Amino acid sequence: MRHPALITGLCLALAAPLAMAAAPPKADPPAAAPAAAPAVQPEAVAALEKMGKYLRSLKDFTVHADTTIELVMEDGQKLQFPGTLDYKVRAPDKLQLDLHSDRKERQMFYDGKSLTVYGPKAKYYATVDAPPTIRELLGTVESTYGIEMPLADLFLWGTDQAPTSALKSAARIGPARIDGTVTDQYAFRQEGVDWQVWIEAGPKPLPRRLVITTTDDPAQPQYASTLTWNTAAGLKDSAFTFTPPKDSHRIQMVAVDVVAVEEKSP
Amino acid sequence: MSIRNLTLLGIGLGLFAGTTALMSVSFDVEAGPHARGGARTSVNHASAPRGGGGGGARAANANRGGNANVNRNANVNHNVNRNTNVNRNTNINRDVNIHNDIDIDVDNGWNHGWDDHPIATAAAVTTAVAVTSAVIGSIVYSVPPSCVTSVVNGVAYQQCGSTWYEPQYAGTTVQYVVVNPPG
Numbered sequence: 001m002r003h004p005a006l007i008t009g010l011c012l013a014l015a016a017p018l019a020m021a022a023a024p025p026k027a028d029p030p031a032a033a034p035a036a037a038p039a040v041q042p043e044a045v046a047a048l049e050k051m052g053k054y055l056r057s058l059k060d061f062t063v064h065a066d067t068t069i070e071l072v073m074e075d076g077q078k079l080q081f082p083g084t085l086d087y088k089v090r091a092p093d094k095l096q097l098d099l100h101s102d103r104k105e106r107q108m109f110y111d112g113k114s115l116t117v118y119g120p121k122a123k124y125y126a127t128v129d130a131p132p133t134i135r136e137l138l139g140t141v142e143s144t145y146g147i148e149m150p151l152a153d154l155f156l157w158g159t160d161q162a163p164t165s166a167l168k169s170a171a172r173i174g175p176a177r178i179d180g181t182v183t184d185q186y187a188f189r190q191e192g193v194d195w196q197v198w199i200e201a202g203p204k205p206l207p208r209r210l211v212i213t214t215t216d217d218p219a220q221p222q223y224a225s226t227l228t229w230n231t232a233a234g235l236k237d238s239a240f241t242f243t244p245p246k247d248s249h250r251i252q253m254v255a256v257d258v259v260a261v262e263e264k265s266p
Numbered sequence: 267m268s269i270r271n272l273t274l275l276g277i278g279l280g281l282f283a284g285t286t287a288l289m290s291v292s293f294d295v296e297a298g299p300h301a302r303g304g305a306r307t308s309v310n311h312a313s314a315p316r317g318g319g320g321g322g323a324r325a326a327n328a329n330r331g332g333n334a335n336v337n338r339n340a341n342v343n344h345n346v347n348r349n350t351n352v353n354r355n356t357n358i359n360r361d362v363n364i365h366n367d368i369d370i371d372v373d374n375g376w377n378h379g380w381d382d383h384p385i386a387t388a389a390a391v392t393t394a395v396a397v398t399s400a401v402i403g404s405i406v407y408s409v410p411p412s413c414v415t416s417v418v419n420g421v422a423y424q425q426c427g428s429t430w431y432e433p434q435y436a437g438t439t440v441q442y443v444v445v446n447p448p449g
Contacts, residue, residue: 161311
């Protein structure tokens with residue numbers, strides 16, 4: 001007979017704190033209200049689409065980016081590496097990219113017919129045939145040569161390769177200044193990434209800062225870039241043509257094999 | 267097998283083979299931290315299928331850090347130049363590959379790899395500089411500083427004693443493939 005009583009007592013003892021614990025949420029609706037806001041705010045999506053449309057209207061521009069990238073060590077520690085990159089672009093079929101960091105330098109030249117990758121220190125260059133547009137080029141370098149073009153989004157926003165249907169949440173955070181320019185900060189979530197973009201206010205809705213958090217690694221490494229634009233650069237053809245410097249050597253570029261595909265599963 | 271053992275094995279082989287190339291394996295394999303992955307540098311993937319709605323933005327290149335562990339090189343051994351012991355080294359490629367995630371960024375002081383995607387450039391890797399330097403077809407990310415550039419029939423090689431390497435870009439990373447001496 002003692003046992004039922006004991007159990008009942010225990011149940012009561014357990015139930016009381018549970019009941020108390022369960023109570024606060026009921027008392028909390030006002031505090032929880034902000035979370036009830038739409039996960040995808042139409043206002044934020046509209047701003048993204050407006051930016052993409054404006055980017056697609058640019059035909060001749062340069063953009064400089066001050067960047068930091070984080071690498072995750074095997075023990076979870078993150079290391080950060082600063083760098084810069086400079087795109088020279090003439091839509092739809094010419095592009096030149098300079099990458100600099102304290103560890104690496106590379107140049108890339110694309111003239112609508114071929115792509116050349118050059119390492120100024122080792123003085124090796126490789127030239128391969130390339131598709132006729134920048135957008136196709138980006139896909140090729142990624143799928144054929146295993147190169148994730150940094151800030152490829154600049155060329156993809158406003159196209160069907162950056163579908164807003166992929167957004168799991170979208171929110172306007174508020175105004176912010178980037179290098180003295182008034183912007184609006186927005187936050188988005190997609191599969192594998194949380195990201196933020198600061199869009200210039202006014203008639204030129206340019207992305208002025210972009211932060212991408214990779215969420216499919218528990219350490220969540222970030223890539224951050226602050227962008228400086230020249231939307232009427234007046235670029236010459238020579239900007240996109242690679243002329244081998246003296247003492248440089250042409251070497252082969254090998255295509256990636258099926259490795260990346262095999263490794264998707266784990 | 268631990269990296270430390272690799273180093274010792276490499277030195278042992280170096281002494282046994284009596285070549286300076288093999289000796290150079292004693293570079294500090296244990297020094298650097300090992301990267302497992304890095305941040306994405308774009309929200310969207312350029313190679314994603316077009317018109318695919320519904321969050322299909324991640325396509326072919328979803329993977330990054332895992333690239334580092336693929337050994338496609340080691341078993342090409344024809345034992346052209348060296349002793350048969352070299353075969354044993356295939357066991358430890360994995361350790362060395364991981365190390366390359368960091369060192370890959372530095373060519374002779376700084377130049378390997380795509381600035382913003384050093385991990386993916388570690389795909390289809392390699393082994394320590396000189397452990398299998400004699401194995402035709404093996405791939406390394408750097409060559410000993412004593413090597414010289416030799417252009418034969420318009421192809422640039424790195425000649426390191428009797429061992430010849432042909433540089434090539436894998437992505438934007440320069441890697442060196444051990445080749446037979448060009449004729």
